[in-house]
Amino acid sequence: MEEQTPQPEPSLFERMRKRLTPEGVPADDRGRMRMVMESLILHIHPSKVETTSMKWTYTWGLGGLSALLMTILGGTGIILINNYTPAAPQAYLDILEINSNVWFGELIRNLHHWSANLLIVVTVLHLIRVFVTGAYRPPRELNWLIGVAMLLLVLGANFTGYLLPWDQLAYWAITVGTSIISYVPLIGQWLTQLVLGGPEVGANTLLNFYSMHISFIPLAIFGLMSYHFWRVRKDGGLTIPxxxxxxxxxxxxxxxxxxxxxxxxxxxxxxxTAALLLFSMLVPAPLEGIANPALSPNPAKAPWYFMGLQELLLHFHPLVGAIIIPSIAIAGIFLLPFFDLNLKSVGVYFRSQRGRALTVLAVGIALIATPIWILLDEYILNWTLWLPTWDTLLSNGLIPLAVIALPLILLDDRIHKFFQADTEERVLFIAAFLFTAFIVLTLIGIYFRGPGMNLYLPWNMPTVVH
Ligand code: HEM
Ligand code: HEM
Incomplete structure (x- = not known):
């Protein structure tokens, strides 16, 4: 009797090309639909993945969650534009209308608001995950750079969106936030005029922000996101130890x-999605009285994600607090992959046992040192009084900056000598220190600053008048 040679199973791609079901027979309409879906998925993912990279506890799903939030923002944003006019004071009236008379309007607005705020937290956490696992090392340094650009765009989307409800909160937060632009050397005034469309926040600013918010910024984020995903595949999937x-x-x-x-x-x-929906049903997005340029709240605060920056401005000359320190920080984050030379420990959380211990140490020191420095600077240090003839850029800017940088440089040197830390462990230590310090500054700005931007304990905070 003639023996039949077993046919090899068709590969997934071959099946799709010939439109065959997994059993090898021609697919009906439903089967074809399923194939379309599968082939769509396989444009994003490879056909097989390593089990290690599927563990929840490796990525915590943070990149995927950022993508989900972006999708929700795009969807709810498109619904919101149907009921919104970017003109003052109509914009505010439209928000009242969305909240009261539009079907599911309040829910859609709340979803947009909370997803936007959560996106900042999640994207930053994703950046931290990528950083502490060293996943920005070659060949992934380009994807890191794209990621940083996306984070800046996400902040831009949040900032431009903040003004759109045109209430007191929006008006004054954007007034404080945009005042930072005027400190840019040489072109500050011109740039302020360009962004605001006038000398101060007004109807032109609303129109400028709206057009950036619904066109250039989301288009740029979605464009970069597609490239970001493609690069993850191109770079060989996720980094695995x-x-x-x-x-x-x-x-x-x-x-x-x-x-x-x-x-x-x-x-x-x-x-x-279910958790976000539930949260948005229960917690309304804030909305205060209509914007009133003649009535400034005390204190007037920037949006929460820029409170660290506003806090810095209370301690340094504006050129140092608003321009030099943030520029160094952004340049540092962009260049991080190029400081770190070790490819061996890539994929390992905190890179080594010593890296883990040093990170804990850095976070601990920053948690103690930052509030102490804020209190010292608020009540004891008075550089301009001590150096009355010096230019304030020096006495209240570069000198205090040097006084802070010096102990950090010494600390880094000790860590290098005492713990024999490698370059990537030292980068980890300094980044963990600076990042924690920035979070402490942000929290103090949000919760401990009251009228006159003076320090108060949150439970003794006088009521803010808007
Ligand atoms: C809208 C913002 C972002 C989205 C939607 C996004 C999405 C993703 C996704 C889905 C992944 C793969 C899985 C994962 O790690 O969760 C990923 C990986 C990656 N992301 Fe992002 N990301 C964003 C922002 C950023 C930022 C701010 C950075 C860093 C500055 C960054 C750097 C990277 C790198 C280097 C990888 C590869 C990680 C590895 O190989 O383990 N991304 N991103
Ligand atoms: C990265 C994506 C986005 C972020 C982070 C973002 C953020 C925000 C924020 C924080 C607000 C203020 C919400 C409030 O308190 O009322 C807002 C409002 C708004 N956004 Fe977005 N948005 C994004 C994408 C979009 C897109 C793609 C559109 C339209 C196509 C859009 C349309 C609107 C409209 C019409 C408003 C005014 C209505 C309102 O304030 O509730 N957004 N956005």
């Missing part, structure tokens, strides 16, 4: 993306 990726004689364990990864992603996305 060498040891777990491959042992001497074994290949890394891999499973098919559909349904193993896609099921998890679906559960994750649906749970977050």
């Amino acid at each position: 060498k040891s777990s990726k491959q042992t001497e004689d074994s290949k890394p364990e891999r499973v098919t993306t559909i349904p193993n990864l896609t099921n998890r992603e679906m559960i994750f996305a649906l749970s977050w």
